[in-house]
Amino acid sequence: MSPRKAAALRDRDDSDLRGHLIATAAQLLAEQGGTGLTVRAIARAAGVADGVLYNHFADKEELLAAALRAHVDTVHRGLSPLPWPGTASVAENLIAYLAQGLAMHRAVLPVFASLLAQPAVLAQFGATPGGERDWRDRLADYLRAEHELGRLDPAADLDAAVAMLAGICHDEALSTLLPTASRPTPPTAVGSVIATLLAGIGSRSAPSA
Known part of the structure; x- marks a missing residue:
């Protein structure tokens, strides 16, 4: 991840970062489906550390449900x-x-x-x-x-x-x-x-x- 992108992600407020994670997961669902989709894969695509997802979602299921709703x-x-x-x-x-x-x-x-x-x-x-x-x-x-x-x-x-x-x-x-x-x-x-x-x-x- 580039320093500029890392800085931009650090500057996001919580609601903005949550939306970014949902949008990223929704894009991955649309492109490759949910089979085998991991927290690590979503975090990498979003440009954040794996643990950041759990600051905004109780578990992977909650994130994927929100991403599915966003996709629909x-x-x-x-x-x-x-x-x-x-x-x-x-x-x-x-x-x-x-x-x-x-x-x-x-x-x-x-x-x-x-x-x-x-x-x-x-x-x-x-x-x-x-x-x-x-x-x-x-x-x-x-x-x-x-x-x-x-x-x-x-x-x-x-x-x-x-x-x-x-x-x-x-x-x-x-x-x-x-x-x-x-x-x-x-x-x-x-x-x-x-x-x-x-x-x-x-x-x-x-x-x-």
């Missing part, structure tokens, strides 16, 4: 804006939502999969609120708004629709982690998925909306 929030912030209810057609809008969901899951699920052997990290992550609204929640809000606008069947099971679209995202992302069973969803299939879904929940009076 970063992915959400990088997603394209989603269409508003009542604009374009429901089919076009849901294609945009599903395409974004697929992109989001491709970015985060491999990192989650690499941490399956560390349930304490995932438990702490689940107990930590995110700084960005989750894609699934945005999708649910969108469908409820379209339902209120009358552009979906009044009897539509919106929770089931959200679960179906989220399940497709999980299946596609997880399949890429299993080379022998890989079956990624091609872009042309996204429209077919939405058409099939809308056959069940679309407005009966305006099926094209």
